[in-house]
Amino acid sequence: MRNIKASAITQAVARLCQEANFVLGEDVLAALKQALKTEESPLGREVLSRLVENAKIAQKEQLPLCQDCGTAVVFLEIGQEVHIIGDLYAAVEEGVRRGYAQGYLRKSIVNKPFSARINTKDNTPPVTHIEIVPGERLKITVMPKGAGAENTSKLAMLKPGDGRQGIIDLVVKTVDEGGGSSCPPLIIGIGIGGTAEKAMLLAKKALLRKVAEPNPDSEIAELEREILAKVNALGIGPLGFGGRTTALAVHAEVMPTHIASLPVAINLQCHSARHKEAVL
Amino acid sequence: MVYTARDAAHQRLTQALEKGERLPFDLKGQTLYYMGPSPARPGQAIGAAGPTTSRRLDTYTPHLIAAGIRAMIGKGSRPPEVREAIKKYKAVYFVTIGGAGALLSKSIKQAEVIAYEDLGAEAIRRLEVKDFPAIVANDIYGGDLFEQEKAKYQRGKK
DSSP states (O other): EEEEEEEHHHHHHHHHHHHHHSSSSHHHHHHHHHHHHHHOOOHHHHHHHHHHHHHHHHHHHTTOOSSSOOOEEEEEEEEEEEESSSSSHHHHHHHHHHHHHHHTTTOOEESSSTTTEEESSSOOOOEEEEEEESSOOOEEEEEEEEHHHHHHHHEEEEGGGGGGHHHHHHHHHHHHHGGGGGOOSSSEEEEEEOOOHHHHHHHHGGGSSSSTTOOSSSSHHHHHHHHHHHHHOOOOOOOOOOSEEEEEEEEEEEEEEOOTOOOEEEEOOSSOOEEEEOOO | EEEEEOOOHHHHEEEEEEHTOSSSSSSSSSSSEOOOOOOTTTTTTTTTOOOOBGGGGTTTTTHHHHHOOEEEEEEEOHHHHHHHHHHHHHEEEOOOOOOHHHHHTTTTTEEEEEOOOOGGGSSEEEEEESOOOOOOEETTTTTHHHHHHHHHHHHHHO
């Protein structure tokens, strides 16, 4: 049994909010640099090189990579042996509040979403997902999720008969509709199976995987490869300016589902793929 | 010099136009940059300052062009109605580097809130820009950068 104080969680969340907004992941940066080598479109290459430059400036000057510092999506993996002293949700919320204030990050959350839309001024509330796991560690991941790509998310309750091809067609159509607005090159998160809300969560969690790491299941990895090829054949390219690099990777997470269902969720991640983690 | 305006500002400007109310600045011949910055640190002119998605502003854009706006900077493509207004009134739609918030902040030398301060990041700001990277996406000749380039790199079209 381990005690973890809520204040430690707050501190970690505050730090991770800032780190995630200033420092692009090594894997994302490497993928962008690799794309620079393979992209055929001159405009596409221009965009990619500016994005690499942007990452350098952001880290050096502690400026947000993107002015949309996103909704703070916080994943907590809590070991069964952990005993939290204090209010967990309040601790996470306070961490976001502090991180966004200290880091000069943009406060982009409004309440009353269908009426007055009044800014909450501190980027709270976060969106928190909690899982209980074996052990005595507490792992925190903060993912600032911007609205550009998030707004192109999709959920479709396909018919079992739509099958594998139905999934491929849906993903390609969704990316095509997003066009340049979702800020390609994208990382495409796909959730298949479960129920409607579970599929959407799988799709988002899929974005946490190391860029272009295939699913360990060979059948799923094959689906990921085929979707990536078809998406890149669209020709949308970096920021929609044309090219071969419309997506850097496709990550699919799959679970069993109902005999009558084939839920397919798509969560797009723009090139500003931001997430940082810490273990307490 | 450009003026920033996103969703909330577009709504207010359009409503003011409809009601015949005085606008916070003279639209004629001006450029709108669809952008809401992150807060500036002390000593910085502005925080991260990349474009927001233009298509959310499509319903307002023809009205603002008709009222005098001659250029817009954003990201992503525009629909036929906006492209028609651009042709008709001889305006231009530029796109800049979406997601390059830190890089683009370097091209902004001065920033001042001039209206709708209560909107925070969504307030209207007057910006002085220098060496700001932008490409023409739609102009008076009716072309579209996105369609044009996608066609070049598309493979295996049905």
